[in-house]
Amino acid sequence: MRLARLWLGIVVALALVAPLLTQNSPRDPVASALAPPGPGLPLGADALGRDFLARMLFGTRLSLGLASLAAVIAIGAGGAAGFAGALFGSTADRVWLWTTNVLLSIPSLLLAMLLIAAWGPGIPAVVAAVGVGGAPVFSRVTRAVVSQLVGAGYVAAAQAAGADRLWTSLRHVLPNALPQLAPLAGTQFGWAFLGITTLTFLGLAGDPAVPEWGAMLNAGRVALVSAPRLVLTPALAISLTILSVHALSRPSETDDSNR
Amino acid sequence: MVPLLNRSSTSPVSSTTRRLLDGLLTAWAAVSLTFFALRLSAGDPVAALLSNGLTTSQQAEQLRHRLGYDLPLLQQYVHYLGRLARGDLGVSLYSGQPVTELIGSALPSTLRLAGSSLLIAFPLGAVLGGVAGWGSRPVLRRLAGTLASLATSLPVAATGVIGLLFMGRLGGADSLAPQPGLWLPATVLGWAAAGPFARAVQAGLQSTRRSPFILAARARGLRQNGRLLWHAVRPTLPAIASLLAVEVAFLFAGTVVIETVFSRPGLGRILVRSILQGDFPIAQALVGMSALFYLATQVVADSLARSADPRLRGPA
Numbered sequence A: 001m002r003l004a005r006l007w008l009g010i011v012v013a014l015a016l017v018a019p020l021l022t023q024n025s026p027r028d029p030v031a032s033a034l035a036p037p038g039p040g041l042p043l044g045a046d047a048l049g050r051d052f053l054a055r056m057l058f059g060t061r062l063s064l065g066l067a068s069l070a071a072v073i074a075i076g077a078g079g080a081a082g083f084a085g086a087l088f089g090s091t092a093d094r095v096w097l098w099t100t101n102v103l104l105s106i107p108s109l110l111l112a113m114l115l116i117a118a119w120g121p122g123i124p125a126v127v128a129a130v131g132v133g134g135a136p137v138f139s140r141v142t143r144a145v146v147s148q149l150v151g152a153g154y155v156a157a158a159q160a161a162g163a164d165r166l167w168t169s170l171r172h173v174l175p176n177a178l179p180q181l182a183p184l185a186g187t188q189f190g191w192a193f194l195g196i197t198t199l200t201f202l203g204l205a206g207d208p209a210v211p212e213w214g215a216m217l218n219a220g221r222v223a224l225v226s227a228p229r230l231v232l233t234p235a236l237a238i239s240l241t242i243l244s245v246h247a248l249s250r251p252s253e254t255d256d257s258n259r
Numbered sequence B: 001m002v003p004l005l006n007r008s009s010t011s012p013v014s015s016t017t018r019r020l021l022d023g024l025l026t027a028w029a030a031v032s033l034t035f036f037a038l039r040l041s042a043g044d045p046v047a048a049l050l051s052n053g054l055t056t057s058q059q060a061e062q063l064r065h066r067l068g069y070d071l072p073l074l075q076q077y078v079h080y081l082g083r084l085a086r087g088d089l090g091v092s093l094y095s096g097q098p099v100t101e102l103i104g105s106a107l108p109s110t111l112r113l114a115g116s117s118l119l120i121a122f123p124l125g126a127v128l129g130g131v132a133g134w135g136s137r138p139v140l141r142r143l144a145g146t147l148a149s150l151a152t153s154l155p156v157a158a159t160g161v162i163g164l165l166f167m168g169r170l171g172g173a174d175s176l177a178p179q180p181g182l183w184l185p186a187t188v189l190g191w192a193a194a195g196p197f198a199r200a201v202q203a204g205l206q207s208t209r210r211s212p213f214i215l216a217a218r219a220r221g222l223r224q225n226g227r228l229l230w231h232a233v234r235p236t237l238p239a240i241a242s243l244l245a246v247e248v249a250f251l252f253a254g255t256v257v258i259e260t261v262f263s264r265p266g267l268g269r270i271l272v273r274s275i276l277q278g279d280f281p282i283a284q285a286l287v288g289m290s291a292l293f294y295l296a297t298q299v300v301a302d303s304l305a306r307s308a309d310p311r312l313r314g315p316a
Helices: A002-021 A052-087 A089-104 A106-120 A121-149 A153-162 A165-201 A213-223 A229-249 B017-040 B045-051 B058-067 B071-084 B099-134 B138-153 B156-167 B173-174 B182-211 B212-219 B228-261 B269-276 B279-306
Strands: none
Touching: A002 A052, A002 A229, A052 A089, A052 A121, A052 A165, A052 A213, A052 A229, A089 B017, A089 B156, A106 A121, A106 A165, A106 B017, A106 B228, A106 B269, A106 B279, A121 A165, A165 A213, A165 A229, A165 B156, A165 B228, A213 A229, A213 B182, A213 B228, A229 B138, A229 B156, B017 B071, B017 B279, B045 B058, B099 B138, B099 B182, B099 B228, B099 B279, B138 B182, B156 B182, B156 B228, B182 B228, B228 B269, B228 B279, B269 B279
């Protein structure tokens, strides 16, 4: 757990100060191809002669930033849909149920790929697609939580006092729903991060030079044996980040001492 | 799967039929979604070919007319459904090859990968989950649990590439060429797929182990292993049946990634290529088919869960 926090702290810090840590641009070649690590190039150069450390550093910004954006989309859209379904009557609920069922009938990565096919490959498409792909699951959870709260009597009590529906939902339900939904934001972020890195790995970001960890993992395959650091570093970074996010969003597993 | 149709339990239509109708309705909606998502957002599929410089505007006009893209959208939709019912999935915008042919030639390779991964995933997951949830030594339990967690969390792209690294003696461009051998990709994918399964088994066993009926069985003298394990496993079967659908969904994504990592021929690579090229008929057909297959799996898993645990059957 502590390691998870440490790693994520490091990554976020690096993302914030990346431009200060290196003078080289992550996109311009500065050395010969596959130059080994040396003075001025702590991680050497990649297959096109770009400063690999700079790319990894800027990669923290892109990977984390894009994943956060996608997660925000998923939570916003999914949350709103779930709220609407639970609070605005049985018709809205049926529509919501039907829509989420259909969206969930397509495996989420494929749904994201479908959307990228529609919008054309590119970073905005990848972010939007991952966001939309994650929304149905989050909306299901939101609806369940909100329905439960509605059943607890807040809404009825407020409406008996004369409040209208929208005000009730904002004032009463939202503050009580947030604590239950907040941990799931972590899971959403983890899913979004995985989705973004996988889709860029598959080359669907449209820009082969983009310094994003998934894309770099793919680009490094060309030099797999001659310069394994080009593959190992992004692989390690991606894996550690996902593991940390998962470790932090899971409730600690109970110890099975009852034998 | 949450049912859509809300008939009362006194309806003459049996619940199985209702669920099947639900499934069909959802299937139709999913397939329509793939159609409209592509057509509405991207507009004219032939425009992508034009912008790539692969056809002249005169040829594009002819192609448009031949493929029916100059008709009103709803009419195209009706034609699409009609062709679908006849088993016609359209033709590739690039090669003109019928999509069914394309899928047919790539399907065996993907099935081999997915099938062997499942063959590895289920026993591996069962063993990992069994040891993690029922093992006699805490060290073993922790180890198995950690392996299962790692398997679930680590992205297949990363494990696949690392596997390739440790197994490969090839360098340079050879790393991007098709890698012979099924065992490595299947093992990587199988281990990743085993993760969720192992965790479900572990959770199930941990919860039933403390339940009264297990305590009663132990009091009656059943030893820790063997038959006691069997009794403990039974209530977890519905959860595991539902997991079947989750595994299928996971494998859809996993095979796409693994086929790319190992440069294996298969539906995954075809899908990625079709998206990069804007070859809509292929993308549409593949995503639609996956949705249908996934839905079918959910229905099957649902029935299995119901038959394994009578408590789930509800009002018939």
